[in-house]
Amino acid sequence: MSLSHELATRALALDPSGFDPSALGFARDAIADMIGCALLGAPTTTTEAALLKGIQGEGPCHVLGRREKLGRLDAAFVNGVSGHALDYDDTSKSLSGHPTVIIIPAILPIAETLQTSGRAFLDAYVIGVEAATRFARGVNFAHYEKGWHPTATLGIFGAVVSAGILLKLDVKSMANAISMAASLASGIKANFGTDTKPLHAGLAARNGLFAALMAAEGVNAASTALEHPQGFLEVFNGKGHYDADRMLTDWGTPLDLMNPGISIKKYPCVYSVHAAIDAVIELHDGSVPDSTAVEDVVVRMHPRRLLPHVRNPATSALNAKFSLSYVVARGLVNGTVRLDHFEDSALGDPEVMRIMDLIRMEEMPDDFPDYGAEVVVRTKDGQEVRNRIETPLGRGPESPLPTEMLERKFLDCASRSLTADGAADVFGMLMQLDRLARVSDLVAAISTSTRPTKG
Structure with missing residues (x-):
């Protein structure tokens, strides 16, 4: 058969x-x-x-x-x-x-x-x-x-x-x-x-x-x-x-x-980056409310989620939806990621661009949750805070x-x-x-x- x-x-x-x-x-x-x-x-x-x-x-x-x-x-x-x-x-x-x-x-x-x-x-x-x-x-x-x-x-x-x-x-x-x-x-x-x-x-x-x-x-x-x-x-x-x-x-x-x-x-962007967005929004709402204090950002994810299109910077409203650095910067600056953040007029925000340049991406081991993320933020006064999201909201019937x-x-x-x-x-x-x-x-x-x- x-x-x-x-x-x-x-x-x-x-x-x-x-x-x-x-x-x-x-x-x-x-x-x-x-x-x-x-x-x-x-x-x-x-x-x-x-x-x-x-x-x-x-x-x-x-x-x-x-x-x-x-x-x-x-x-x-x-x-x-x-x-x-x-x-x-x-x-x-x-x-x-x-x-x-x-x-x-x-x-x-x-x-x-x-x-x-x-x-x-x-x-x-x-x-x-x-x-x-x-x-x-x-x-x-x-x-x-x-x-x-x-x-x-x-x-x-x-x-x-x-x-x-x-x-x-x-x-x-x-x-x-x-x-x-x-x-x-x-x-x-x-x-x-x-x-x-x-x-x-x-x-x-x-x-x-x-x-x-x-x-x-x-x-x-x-x-x-x-x-x-x-x-x-x-x-x-x-x-x-x-x-x-x-x-x-x-x-x-x-x-x-x-x-x-x-x-x-x-969020209105590729799902691979949702855990990282959740993580930085929680930081924005808690220990890092002011993005201008941020000096360094590290985002760690499963290697399957850090594909080339995710690593790319945002150069248009469409490819911004696939840019990890753009959405993480938006989350840190605005405490939210909305539809209007993916319009051409939004891409030139100077503070978002500054944060984007600070972001480094690292791969986690294969046993790290497939759609999870860990974000580490260092501020100008030397404070280092981190947040880890294993299951972003909306991840199937489990969440x-x-x-x-x-x-x-x-x-x-x-x-x-x-x-x-x-x-x-x-x-x-x-x-x-x-x-x-x-x-x-x-x-x-x-x-x-x-x-x-x-x-």
């Missing part, structure tokens, strides 16, 4: 009636967060360009936070782009990327046009996360470190499986869809910090949906597209750098959504973002596209997603509340 067939069998064998209510609640929160991020990204120039240059015409599906309606594939593409445009969407440790921004844009057009219930939508999402992350366990971290962008290259398998669930594909068709997706996967980390990164998300969502739709029409693909000598595993990872058996074990026991879980971002904080983030993001009353109503519907009769009602509520696009 081929690997695609084995994966399809496991995906279709998952029984949603046995999903723990806490998993459904966490899935609901992740979906709400992703939709908020798409509403934030809807007015950006990247989303605007995707609408103008990447679409085929009008259709029945809504673009979140905008007045346009597109065909299913185009809507998946644009909603994926807007959801990832400002890099505020959730992440998965297993995936080493952003699962929800691939899966939800892929299945929203199906749910909208087929009158899918909120519970069925949630179930398809949970199964898609499991598929993407189980696939990822067989190829990471070598896949990530090689330079692929797993959000796109692995997230597409979550998108195709979720879409296949809603389209009611059988095992044979689901296997064909997975094999087809292997030929449609792409995305390289060299484009981090540019407008191209969110295009990865849009294309992966669109291509995952496309593969599922093609398979539903009987289009086939090589059964061994994954394990073939010139298939996905050998081409993307190379011999000795993957373990297909790891993809097939322990599906749903527990769901990857819950362990190790999905992280919902507290979830409180509901009130999730709501504040959603309303802040949604305010870029929706009326205040509309944003509050939409959040309320999202918190009851499992009880919603039709996902199309949610999309309609978003559309009704959307303000006209400026310009």
